[in-house]
Amino acid sequence: MNILKAAALAALAAATVSPAFAGKPEKHYVVVNEAVGVPVFPHDITDRPYEVIGPVKAGVRKATIFSKEASQKKIYKELWERAEKLGADAVINAKYGEAHMTAMSWGQTNATGTAIRFKK
Numbered sequence: 469m470n471i472l473k474a475a476a477l478a479a480l481a482a483a484t485v486s487p488a489f490a491g492k493p494e495k496h497y498v499v500v501n502e503a504v505g506v507p508v509f510p511h512d513i514t515d516r517p518y519e520v521i522g523p524v525k526a527g528v529r530k531a532t533i534f535s536k537e538a539s540q541k542k543i544y545k546e547l548w549e550r551a552e553k554l555g556a557d558a559v560i561n562a563k564y565g566e567a568h569m570t571a572m573s574w575g576q577t578n579a580t581g582t583a584i585r586f587k588k
Contacts, residue, residue: 499516508545508562509559518584522582524559547580551583556584559581559583563579564580
């Protein structure tokens with residue numbers, strides 16, 4: 469009986485591990501676009517000084533001809549992945565167009581933006 473109680477307590481303890489200790493640390497950004505969860509904005513940021521790192525580009529493809537077009541959230545996350553590799557704190561002036569067919573995909577949405585780093 470004691471072994472079953474100990475096993476149950478161990479299972480309960482393992483199931484209630486906080487996300488910070490679950491292997492993937494929580495990311496904290498300097499600023500965040502609440503609508504998409506990453507620091508990518510369709511406009512300029514005018515309340516903080518920053519330096520421009522450079523342009524970022526991303527293309528998000530559809531899996532099949534029947535797939536939906538990529539959402540703004542998915543497009544912005546793709547832009548952020550590229551900007552984060554450059555050491556950016558945010559992406560401003562993000563723009564994207566309609567999906568179009570290419571020789572290599574059933575539909576691709578291209579996006580551009582400007583990677584920036586805030587001055588301290």
